Amino acid sequence: AIIEVAAVQPAIRGSASDLYTVLHLDRCTKDWFKGPDWLTTDLNDEKASFEDMPSECIQELRACEKKILGMIVAASGLSQIINIQKYSCLGRVLRVTRHVLTFIARLKRMTASTVMLQAEVLWLREVQSSFQTERKFADWKVQLGLFSDQNGLWRCRGRIQNANARYKTKHPILLPAGNYFTLLVIQEAHERVFHSGVKQTLTELRSKYWIVQGRSVVKKMIYRCVTCHRFEARPYKAPDSPPLPRFRVEETPPFTYTGVDFVGPIYTKDGTGKVWVTLYTCCVTRCIHLDLVVNLFASSFIRSLKRFTSRRGIPHKFISDNGKTFKATAKKIKKIMNHPEAIDYVNESKTEWLFNIERAPWWGGVFERMVKSVKRCLRKSMGQARLTLD
Numbered sequence: 001a002i003i004e005v006a007a008v009q010p011a012i013r014g015s016a017s018d019l020y021t022v023l024h025l026d027r028c029t030k031d032w033f034k035g036p037d038w039l040t041t042d043l044n045d046e047k048a049s050f051e052d053m054p055s056e057c058i059q060e061l062r063a064c065e066k067k068i069l070g071m072i073v074a075a076s077g078l079s080q081i082i083n084i085q086k087y088s089c090l091g092r093v094l095r096v097t098r099h100v101l102t103f104i105a106r107l108k109r110m111t112a113s114t115v116m117l118q119a120e121v122l123w124l125r126e127v128q129s130s131f132q133t134e135r136k137f138a139d140w141k142v143q144l145g146l147f148s149d150q151n152g153l154w155r156c157r158g159r160i161q162n163a164n165a166r167y168k169t170k171h172p173i174l175l176p177a178g179n180y181f182t183l184l185v186i187q188e189a190h191e192r193v194f195h196s197g198v199k200q201t202l203t204e205l206r207s208k209y210w211i212v213q214g215r216s217v218v219k220k221m222i223y224r225c226v227t228c229h230r231f232e233a234r235p236y237k238a239p240d241s242p243p244l245p246r247f248r249v250e251e252t253p254p255f256t257y258t259g260v261d262f263v264g265p266i267y268t269k270d271g272t273g274k275v276w277v278t279l280y281t282c283c284v285t286r287c288i289h290l291d292l293v294v295n296l297f298a299s300s301f302i303r304s305l306k307r308f309t310s311r312r313g314i315p316h317k318f319i320s321d322n323g324k325t326f327k328a329t330a331k332k333i334k335k336i337m338n339h340p341e342a343i344d345y346v347n348e349s350k351t352e353w354l355f356n357i358e359r360a361p362w363w364g365g366v367f368e369r370m371v372k373s374v375k376r377c378l379r380k381s382m383g384q385a386r387l388t389l390d
């Protein structure tokens with residue numbers, strides 16, 4: 001066994017001179033289980049001796065050590081190892097950082113548990129390093145009573161030092177406004193209060209952090225929150241109404257432009273028991289002409305239209321909603337108007353029928369308002385009474 005160990009050891013230690021020194025069994029077993037001393041010593045320690053290693057090995061080790069330690073020790077270099085912009089939540093950033101630190105700890109032969117707690121502190125230190133270039137930092141120091149804690153983090157002295165609260169609440173950590181890490185911190189707090197508003201998020205945040213211009217940053221973040229947008233979205237707002245069409249403001253004889261609609265049904269004692277009122281209203285003067293129809297068929301409406309036109313003249317334009325009766329009548333009227341005999345008769349005033357745009361009931365403002373007035377008058381004067389058709 002001694003010969004075997006002796007053969008291996010020089011290869012590890014890099015020096016053949018040890019071949020003769022390992023003959024002691026005690027030392028030999030110690031080295032066999034724990035490895036040579038230089039493996040466990042801190043590589044950053046200048047005192048560490050590499051005397052019994054060949055110079056090329058030392059050089060190689062130094063180069064490797066510089067690379068690793070450069071990454072590990074300098075807290076400000078954390079963003080160079082991990083691109084924080086790639087992560088959408090704070091928890092994931094910290095988890096990845098812990099994995100990286102654990103890996104580094106293994107390289108350094110440190111215990112992983114001490115490193116686990118460091119992830120957040122390292123990120124906070126990294127974020128706070130931007131204060132060095134901040135012009136207002138001197139003002140903040142006075143205003144917020146900043147002091148550096150044992151981790152090297154800037155904390156606010158606050159005014160609730162005598163309160164029975166936790167240390168982190170009494171002395172919140174200062175965070176700059178425009179940093180991505182700060183945004184993730186806000187987002188996490190916002191989710192912890194179940195997407196509540198600005199005030200609640202801010203209160204939750206202030207139990208641990210103090211963010212410069214916090215309110216406006218939180219507001220901005222919440223404005224961009226997709227969940228909040230989804231649940232608090234307002235329905236589509238109707239666009240501003242355009243100016244009134246010409247036919248509603250132009251001075252013309254009454255009923256030149258006429259709006260048509262039905263009111264009802266009104267219940268009667270005889271007949272089918274139901275009648276409707278056809279309401280014709282002038283678009284300009286708003287005078288109304290009422291006529292009774294016994295049903296909503298096109299034929300019935302055309303008879304009513306005849307009665308109306310014989311009293312008030314043929315209008316230039318009819319405006320109505322998209323009721324089936326009106327559409328059928330419009331078709332019939334178009335047919336009549338295009339008839340050679342009729343063309344001569346109504347040549348000068350060819351009646352046109354306008355329909356309200358589909359799914360835009362507010363367009364029918366002309367007649368709907370009059371319908372309301374008529375209905376109110378009828379209800380008040382008739383009450384529950386049932387009249388005969390006559």
Ligand SMILES: [Zn+2]
Nearest residue numbers: 195225227228
């Ligand atoms: Zn939200």
